Amino acid sequence: xxxxxxxxxxxxxxxxxxxxxxxxxxxxxxxxxxxxxxxxxxxxxxxxxxxxxxxxxxxxxxxxxxxxxxxxxxxxxxxxxxxxxxxxxxxxxxxxxxxxx
Amino acid sequence: xxxxxxxxxxxxxxxxxxxxxxxxxxxxxxxxxxxxxxxxxxxxxxxxxxxxxxxxxxxxxxxxxxxxxxxxxxxxxxxxxxxxxxxxxxxxxxxxxxxxxxxxxxxxxxxxxxxxxxxxxxxxxxxxxxxxxxxxxxxxxxxxxxxxxxxxxxxxxxxxxxxxxxxxxxxxxxxxxxxxxxxx
Numbered sequence: 001x002x003x004x005x006x007x008x009x010x011x012x013x014x015x016x017x018x019x020x021x022x023x024x025x026x027x028x029x030x031x032x033x034x035x036x037x038x039x040x041x042x043x044x045x046x047x048x049x050x051x052x053x054x055x056x057x058x059x060x061x062x063x064x065x066x067x068x069x070x071x072x073x074x075x076x077x078x079x080x081x082x083x084x085x086x087x088x089x090x091x092x093x094x095x096x097x098x099x100x101x
Numbered sequence: 102x103x104x105x106x107x108x109x110x111x112x113x114x115x116x117x118x119x120x121x122x123x124x125x126x127x128x129x130x131x132x133x134x135x136x137x138x139x140x141x142x143x144x145x146x147x148x149x150x151x152x153x154x155x156x157x158x159x160x161x162x163x164x165x166x167x168x169x170x171x172x173x174x175x176x177x178x179x180x181x182x183x184x185x186x187x188x189x190x191x192x193x194x195x196x197x198x199x200x201x202x203x204x205x206x207x208x209x210x211x212x213x214x215x216x217x218x219x220x221x222x223x224x225x226x227x228x229x230x231x232x233x234x235x236x237x238x239x240x241x242x243x244x245x246x247x248x249x250x251x252x253x254x255x256x257x258x259x260x261x262x263x264x265x266x267x268x269x270x271x272x273x274x275x276x277x278x279x280x281x282x283x284x285x
Contacts, residue, residue, distance in 0.1 A: 016213075
C-alpha cells in the first residue's frame with residue numbers, strides 16, 4: 001500500500017474533527033480536555049507529514065514545541081478541574097456557570 | 102510512486118496504526134467512563150507515536166511516548182482518582198446539541214478534505230531520508246539533527262518554552278492548593 005502525504009493529512013483531519021466534536025458534545029470536563037489533546041496530536045501528525053514530504057526538520061522541531069504546550073495546557077487544565085471539583089463537587093462544564101450571561 | 106511517503110509493508114503498517122488510532126479516538130469521545138476515555142486516549146497516542154516512527158521522526162515519536170503516554174496520561178489518571186468520579190451525580194454524558202455538533206464537525210472535515218481533493222500536495226522531488234539527518238554537512242542521528250536545529254536556529258523559542266513550563270508549574274501549584282484558611 002502506498003501512502004502519500006494526502007493520506008496522512010486526511011488522517012490528521014479526521015482525528016482533529018473527532019477531537020473537535022468531543023469538545024463540543026461532552027459534558028465531562030476531563031473528556032473535554034482529552035479531546036483537546038487529540039486535536040493537538042492531530043496537528044503534530046500534520047507537521048511530521050510535511051517534515052517528511054519536504055525533507056525538512058523544522059516540522060519535527062515545531063512538533064516538540066507543540067508537545068511542550070500540550071503538557072503545560074494539561075497541567076493547568078487539570079489543576080482547574082481539581083479547583084472546580086473542590087468548590088462545586090462536579091465535573092460538569094454546564095455547572096460552572098457563575099460568569100454566565 | 103512520486104511523492105509517496107511510505108510504500109509496501111510500511112504503508113500497510115501505517116494503515117493499521119491509522120485504523121486503530123481513529124477507532125480509539127472515536128471511543129475517547131463516546132466512552133461514558135472517564136477512565137475508559139483515558140485508556141483509549143493512551144492507545145491513540147501510542148498509535149500516533151508509531152506513525153511518527155514510520156515517518157522517520159524517531160525523536161518526536163519517543164518524546165510522544167515519554168511525555169504523552171508517560172506524563173500526561175498519568176496526570177489524567179491521577180486527577181480521575183483524585184476527584185472520585187463514582188461519587189459524582191450521574192448526568193447525561195452528551196450535550197443536547199450533539200446532532201448539531203456532529204454535523205458541524207462533519208462539515209469541517211469535508212471542508213478540510215475538499216482542500217485535499219481540489220489542491221492535493223503535489224508529488225515533487227522524491228523523499229530524501231538523509232536530508233532529515235544532516236546538519237552542517239555531517240550525517241547525524243535523528244535526535245542529534247533535531248537538537249542541532251533546536252539549540253541553534255530555534256534557541257529563543259526553546260527558552261520561551263522553558264519559561265512557559267515554569268509558568269505552568271507555578272500556575273498549577275497555585276490553582277491546586279487548598280486555601281490557607283481551610284487548612285487551619
